[in-house]
Amino acid sequence: MIYTWEIFAFLSCTAMIKVLHCNADHLLPPTHLSYKWLDAFTVNVSWSWKSPPNLPEGCEIKYVTEKQQSRGVQSRHLGRTPSRFITDNCLTEEMSSDSCTYTISTTGHKLCQNWTHSTPVNITVYSKKPQVKLVEDFRCLPDSDRIHCSWIPVNQSLVLKLTYRMCGIGEEVRNGTKHCQNLHSRGNGCFIDTDGSDICILLDSEIGQSTFRAFIGEPSPKLEIKKAKHCLNLTWTPPEMGRNCWIYQFNYTKCGKPQPQQTAQTNFVSIPYDENCLYQFQSRVLTTKDCLPRQSDWSDVVNFGADVPPDGTPTVIAIVIPIILSACVLLSCYFFRKHRKIFCPTIPDPSAIFKGIMNGNKDHKPIVPGLYAPVDELVHTCNVDIPPENKENLQEF
Known part of the structure; x- marks a missing residue:
């Protein structure tokens, strides 16, 4: 008996869920969609809708409208309206085609219990003439x-x-x-x-x-540059319209090297300055998010300063001095090798000198190279002839 009641309760809940689900499906989508061009830019899209017979009394129906964007862009929500028409600007170049497509669905707003969105339906609006890039x-x-x-x-x-x-x-x-x-x-x-x-x-x-x-642009801003010690002060003349709507962007190069793009919220900014570098600036203005989108083209290049070659003395010294020293060393080695007999004469062997002394001076000794040896003097023998008459006198002595 207990199982019978459980089965009955289960079947009752299932039936109620099915009824509620069926009621949710009874919300019908819009039908008989049509459009009418009001002028070259504006189109009016209208439709019909039939109320289900069992719709709860007091249920307020609204229509959700969306506009499909170009390929790859999410649809734009146009809003919810109780009316059975919408009016919108359909600009063909924004869609990159000669048509605009709108999506419309029905939804319960108040006192509709479990009624949900209907299946969305689409309508494509075609321009009176084909879209051409002119x-x-x-x-x-x-x-x-x-x-x-x-x-x-x-x-x-x-x-x-x-x-x-x-x-x-x-x-x-x-x-x-x-x-x-x-x-x-x-x-x-x-x-x-x-x-x-x-x-x-x-x-x-x-x-x-x-x-x-x-797209309404602005003339390129006039940039004024002044030097202040080690900084450059950049000043722009703001556009006459909407003075609080503008931000300033500028690109610049320093010594020919591009620097990161910078954005200024006011018409004055200061950057570090290197006196040895040429600075080149380009700037533009564009509006903030709170104002209508407008911007200028990039201005012409504005130059300030000049590139000064760096002092190369340390580099020259670092290169030339080692070269000179190397040349001097090589020349020294060359002359030393060429005249080594002068700078490094042959030293005689002392043992040969002492050996000659020990053996006596009478022995003819070979002359040791490099040792001074005196040259023997030539002795001339003189023969004196005594006359006979003087020989007797000499004998007496």
Whole structure:
């Protein structure tokens, strides 16, 4: 009997879990997805949704919307909305294609018990014209009360039409669309009249179009360098707009050797200085995370100082003196060897001298080389002839 109740309890729990699981699956996904272009930049995506018959009373349904990014980038969450439509800017160059894909799913928000997300559904929005890369190096710089934009056409034979407005989805923003009336004669630049810095650009041609956000740059900062004892003081002139939004980056070489890139939060920085080195600087400005993204190109190279050859006296001494000493030693050895008889004469054997003394002076002894021997004097014998008359006188004595 006990086992019967246990089996009954187990089957009841299983059935309840199955019922709850089925109820969770009853949340239906959106259907009948469609889109409509409001202008060249903005699209409106709408859908329908049918409520399940057993949805709890008071359950609030919201729709989770996401926008798929270019390949390899995580989808961007657009938010949750109770409405059955969204409005968004679809810029083809950001997607690297002529379409934008949106993902929409249904979720229970309040008083929905165990109801969960529905299966997400996708809708792909295609641009009115194929996406074509028409220009390269599109850049804009502030110029007085206007913005000057320039580019390099990919195909010089194409006639380009430029349309622009502030980026956004509101009706007032969409009504602010303007056409470039001041296109350069060469077709590679235009002055834009706008007060903002977040600008959407449409480039149109007979073969296709391209929509993108214009990157507003800044002129390269002017760098001033002053020497202060053993340091160099670097000072930049900050841009006129948003003086608290800028950080300064600079690269430099010292004696031709690249140094690590440095970043300064203010327009002043000091670095150590070596008077024997040439310093070469390049710098740029860019905005902080709290401001709209803007940055300048790297400036031209600014030089300071000069490379001074190091004092080579110790090196010369270390090389020349050993060479001179070696030459002197070699020459000394050469002359010593050549005149060794003078510096090192042959010393006679003393035993030969003493032997001659012991044997007597009468014996003819060989002359010992190197010992002084006097030369025998020649003795001439004189014969005196006495006259006969004197011989008698001599006999008397």
